[in-house]
Amino acid sequence: MNPPFPPLTLGDIFEKTFSLIGKTFFRNLCIAVLILLFPIILMAIATDDLYSSLADMQDSVHQVQSAPGLDMILPILSTLAFFLIATLVFALGVLFAEIAISIVVSQEIFSYPITFWDALSELFNLKWLYGIGQAVLKFFIFVGGIIILGIILAIFAALSKLLMGIMVVLCLLVLIPAIAYITLKWYFSLTAIAVDDLTVIESLRASWYLVEGYWWRTLGILVLLSILTQFAISIVSLPITFGSMWDVYKEYFTMLGKTGGNINPEMLKNLEKSFGPGIALGSGISALLSLLVTPVYMVVLYYDLQARGNSGITSQQNPAKIQDASHEPIDLGQF
Amino acid sequence: MERLNEVSLESTPPIFDGSWERAHRNITTAAFLGLIITGVVYFYAQAIITGILFFLNASGTKEIIKEKTFFERISHTMSVLKNPLRYSLIVSQFLFMLVPIVWIIKRWHTIHVLSYARIARISILELVVAVAATVCFVPVSGAISEFFIRKLNIPDFLAQVNAQIFTSYSTQELLWLIVVVCITPAVCEEMLFRGYVQRTLERTIGMKSVFITGVIFGLYHMQPLNLVSLSLLGILIGYFYYRSKSLVPCIFAHFTNNLLAVLSLYKTQHEQAVFRVFDFEITFLGGTVALLFTSALIFLYHQITKKNFFVEQFS
Numbered sequence: 001m002n003p004p005f006p007p008l009t010l011g012d013i014f015e016k017t018f019s020l021i022g023k024t025f026f027r028n029l030c031i032a033v034l035i036l037l038f039p040i041i042l043m044a045i046a047t048d049d050l051y052s053s054l055a056d057m058q059d060s061v062h063q064v065q066s067a068p069g070l071d072m073i074l075p076i077l078s079t080l081a082f083f084l085i086a087t088l089v090f091a092l093g094v095l096f097a098e099i100a101i102s103i104v105v106s107q108e109i110f111s112y113p114i115t116f117w118d119a120l121s122e123l124f125n126l127k128w129l130y131g132i133g134q135a136v137l138k139f140f141i142f143v144g145g146i147i148i149l150g151i152i153l154a155i156f157a158a159l160s161k162l163l164m165g166i167m168v169v170l171c172l173l174v175l176i177p178a179i180a181y182i183t184l185k186w187y188f189s190l191t192a193i194a195v196d197d198l199t200v201i202e203s204l205r206a207s208w209y210l211v212e213g214y215w216w217r218t219l220g221i222l223v224l225l226s227i228l229t230q231f232a233i234s235i236v237s238l239p240i241t242f243g244s245m246w247d248v249y250k251e252y253f254t255m256l257g258k259t260g261g262n263i264n265p266e267m268l269k270n271l272e273k274s275f276g277p278g279i280a281l282g283s284g285i286s287a288l289l290s291l292l293v294t295p296v297y298m299v300v301l302y303y304d305l306q307a308r309g310n311s312g313i314t315s316q317q318n319p320a321k322i323q324d325a326s327h328e329p330i331d332l333g334q335f
Numbered sequence: 336m337e338r339l340n341e342v343s344l345e346s347t348p349p350i351f352d353g354s355w356e357r358a359h360r361n362i363t364t365a366a367f368l369g370l371i372i373t374g375v376v377y378f379y380a381q382a383i384i385t386g387i388l389f390f391l392n393a394s395g396t397k398e399i400i401k402e403k404t405f406f407e408r409i410s411h412t413m414s415v416l417k418n419p420l421r422y423s424l425i426v427s428q429f430l431f432m433l434v435p436i437v438w439i440i441k442r443w444h445t446i447h448v449l450s451y452a453r454i455a456r457i458s459i460l461e462l463v464v465a466v467a468a469t470v471c472f473v474p475v476s477g478a479i480s481e482f483f484i485r486k487l488n489i490p491d492f493l494a495q496v497n498a499q500i501f502t503s504y505s506t507q508e509l510l511w512l513i514v515v516v517c518i519t520p521a522v523c524e525e526m527l528f529r530g531y532v533q534r535t536l537e538r539t540i541g542m543k544s545v546f547i548t549g550v551i552f553g554l555y556h557m558q559p560l561n562l563v564s565l566s567l568l569g570i571l572i573g574y575f576y577y578r579s580k581s582l583v584p585c586i587f588a589h590f591t592n593n594l595l596a597v598l599s600l601y602k603t604q605h606e607q608a609v610f611r612v613f614d615f616e617i618t619f620l621g622g623t624v625a626l627l628f629t630s631a632l633i634f635l636y637h638q639i640t641k642k643n644f645f646v647e648q649f650s
Binding site for chain 1: 358367368486557
């Protein structure tokens with residue numbers, strides 16, 4: 001099968017990414033807001049609860065002057081559970097939004113625009129399930145690997161402490177590069193699900209073969225793109241994050257003004273209670289901004305790698321894409 | 336019906352022979368990419384340089400910290416950080432802002448960097464009006480920043496600690512600060528924001544580039560409380576650039592704005608401010624009057640720069 005997309009230079013990748021961000025901006029924003037609105041609110045409530053509970057526990061410990069008992073720990077555990085659930089919902093929201101945005105971008109790249117509703121309906125047609133599947137599988141493979149290593153280390157520890165020390169060093173030397181290698185090899189699995197309609201295993205395999213032979217190049221481009229993206233996001237999100245924490249800062253500065261620069265730890269504890277919503281809102285907005293950029297360059301890189309001959313396993317391509325691709329003039333000039 | 340449309344006159348348009356131009360890539364992308372690349376290089380380099388200088392400075396002076404209150408501690412830290420910050424500012428602005436942007440213009444667009452950035456002569460009148468408008472705008476931006484500072488209840492002592500880097504206590508220190516805080520950013524930041532970003536955006540979106548670059552200028556300073564005033568200052572300087580087709584009034588305007596800030600923080604031996612422009616008591620009325628003067632001067636600037644545009648008539 002002929003590649004539907006010619007290989008891109010670094011300059012082409014930047015240009016395509018910027019152009020696609022511009023073309024899909026409002027649709028992607030609608031998707032991100034629709035999917036992330038509820039998780040962000042939930043996160044704000046959960047973080048608020050968590051900070052309040054922690055401050056309350058500190059208060060109780062301070063009053064009783066003893067180690068926290070079960071009656072103090074139980075409410076914390078319940079708020080912690082609520083916080084974890086909210087974090088999970090937020091992570092799922094990000095995952096779904098990433099798939100839907102990738103769908104929009106993958107169509108737009110071939111000048112085949114689709115509405116955000118179409119992208120959402122495509123997302124909820126099994127792709128969301130595959131998205132969760134690949135995330136869960138990756139998680140268990142990494143965690144499973146670490147557990148197996150832990151068991152091996154424990155066996156060595158039982159034999160000799162020196163042997164275990166050597167093994168720990170060896171494991172760290174092998175484990176970190178191995179995790180980095182595999183992470184990058186599977187980096188495009190979600191994009192493969194969104195773009196090529198692949199199943200969980202197929203997407204992991206496709207991503208693995210896609211990066212084959214281009215591991216360092218892909219790493220370099222991804223690092224470069226993520227540094228530039230994170231910088232741009234931090235510049236834009238700083239005033240938004242600051243605004244979302246306005247009340248906290250105001251209280252803090254008022255307190256500072258009253259005490260002439262001496263901060264009372266008791267006052268700080270009260271302040272801690274109001275940290276939550278601002279932090280959650282700030283990180284939610286940062287995630288939202290990141291979603292407008294990250295899936296875009298992932299799709300561009302995905303097609304670039306496919307064009308370089310490592311198409312891996314792809315299901316039936318969208319005929320409209322292939323047809324339009326032949327008419328797409330791609331500039332291959334020097335960067 | 337007759338419609339008037341102003342079209343700018345470029346005296347000597349540079350030859351676009353850079354790699355980006357030869358490949359006929361998107362110009363707007365070049366503007367944003369150049370801005371982000373320079374930003375990343377500049378901010379990371381500055382952080383590293385400040386860290387190294389701070390470390391060298393701290394290890395060189397083994398004084399015992401006697402300060403007890405939070406204010407005293409932060410004031411002490413600022414006094415230790417003051418000089419490393421000043422040195423890192425001057426080094427990083429020239430090496431990691433000016434040099435990368437000149438390199439980007441040369442590589443992507445044209446070897447005629449000065450022509451691209453429009454380092455061109457302008458009349459004395461244009462320069463005087465631009466500087467006068469900036470002087471009048473200073474109380475306006477001061478009032479806006481003051482509004483947010485008051486809304487947030489930031490104590491005066493904290494604002495003063497923050498301003499310590501721009502405060503001078505001797506003529507020698509004042510002159511050094513003028514080089515660091517006035518000349519350096521006026522040249523380097525103007526080259527980046529107006530000379531490259533606005534210039535490049537102007538080629539595709541025209542007048543809108545003034546507002547976009549102005550807001551980016553505000554965001555780049557990473558000072559949320561001064562975001563509005565800095566963005567407005569950026570728009571004002573961008574307007575001078577757009578109308579004059581020269582970077583010179585922008586450099587002078589930026590220099591004037593920073594010079595007034597430095598002068599207002601120049602203290603005598605008795606801790607008395609010599610020149611009280613950035614007084615913390617700027618009133619709403621003062622700001623409004625200054626805004627009226629600024630508007631009048633902008634109008635005047637618009638009139639005297641009409642020669643840079645010709646009027647095209649459509650029927």
